[in-house]
Amino acid sequence: MTGAGHGIGLATAQALAADGYKIVAVDRDRGALEAADLPAGSLLVEHDLAAVNSDVLATLPEDVRVGVLVNNVGVMDGRSFLELPVADAARVLQTNIVGSWAVTRAVVDHMLARSVRGSIVFNLSLHASRVRMCPDYSMSKAALAMLMQELAVELGPAGIRVNAVSPGAIDTGQVPTEEAQAHRERSAALVALGRVGEPEDVAKVIAWLCSEQAGYVTGTDVRVDGGLFHYNWLHHLYGSAAAERDRTR
Numbered sequence: 001m002t003g004a005g006h007g008i009g010l011a012t013a014q015a016l017a018a019d020g021y022k023i024v025a026v027d028r029d030r031g032a033l034e035a036a037d038l039p040a041g042s043l044l045v046e047h048d049l050a051a052v053n054s055d056v057l058a059t060l061p062e063d064v065r066v067g068v069l070v071n072n073v074g075v076m077d078g079r080s081f082l083e084l085p086v087a088d089a090a091r092v093l094q095t096n097i098v099g100s101w102a103v104t105r106a107v108v109d110h111m112l113a114r115s116v117r118g119s120i121v122f123n124l125s126l127h128a129s130r131v132r133m134c135p136d137y138s139m140s141k142a143a144l145a146m147l148m149q150e151l152a153v154e155l156g157p158a159g160i161r162v163n164a165v166s167p168g169a170i171d172t173g174q175v176p177t178e179e180a181q182a183h184r185e186r187s188a189a190l191v192a193l194g195r196v197g198e199p200e201d202v203a204k205v206i207a208w209l210c211s212e213q214a215g216y217v218t219g220t221d222v223r224v225d226g227g228l229f230h231y232n233w234l235h236h237l238y239g240s241a242a243a244e245r246d247r248t249r
């Protein structure tokens with residue numbers, strides 16, 4: 001589980017532990033891992049996905065058998081294409097794309113060497129296919145969406161399933177300010193189900209994809225967005241789906 005120290009990663013570690021998994025919690029922030037409410041018995045691994053030459057599994061005890069990988073880490077810079085120096089864009093792409101590739105390669109080698117019929121889930125975003133105005137981020141998510149599909153086909157014969165989730169607006173409580181609350185309310189107004197998501201909403205779907213109940217599911221990207229993906233220009237023009245319905249009556 002990468003990025004297990006906070007947010008969706010932490011919630012997913014808890015959901016997988018409830019399903020009986022022992023958690024290998026990977027994060028670049030050792031303090032976050034130690035402070036987090038991780039399930040008892042979790043193995044903590046300090047690893048920065050930007051450092052692609054270090055082996056994420058190197059410090060694990062010999063008898064650990066990894067059956068599930070959740071590629072959860074995804075960073076963004078926040079600046080536009082014209083503002084973002086190439087070196088800073090490269091750091092994001094290195095972390096999100098190459099870092100996830102390196103972790104996945106280490107885990108797949110581990111699974112194949114032990115004949116583990118495992119499950120891999122990538123945490124993408126609606127912005128794998130929708131403009132985010134953060135091109136470094138959306139480009140990296142689109143690349144991972146394609147990697148997920150490639151791996152589903154390449155690793156399927158070995159019994160390894162590869163899927164993804166694409167969360168919408170999820171409240172990870174990162175900045176509990178008035179501005180963040182106003183942003184949450186504005187976001188909720190765009191969501192068909194009328195609220196922003198909680199990390200647990202995403203965690204439950206990842207845990208399901210990892211489970212045997214999804215044993216015939218591979219190469220799929222499940223949106224976990226309360227319907228946000230379907231927000232469109234009509235809502236923008238007329239205020240809401242209800243207002244548009246009233247207008248056309």
Ligand SMILES: NC(=O)c1ccc[n+]([C@@H]2O[C@H](COP(=O)([O-])OP(=O)(O)OC[C@H]3O[C@@H](n4cnc5c(N)ncnc54)[C@H](O)[C@@H]3O)[C@@H](O)[C@H]2O)c1
Nearest residue numbers: 003005006007008027028029048049072073074125167170
């Ligand atoms: N929160 C949302 O609204 C949202 C929406 C769509 C997609 N996502 C995706 O969900 C994933 C998790 O997002 P979140 O909001 O829960 O994040 P978060 O900021 O709450 O937590 C991220 C965790 O990852 C760790 N991390 C960051 N960079 C790392 C690196 N280079 N190496 C190792 N660990 C690193 C951080 O220390 C932190 O513990 C990301 O891939 C993000 O793109 C989030």
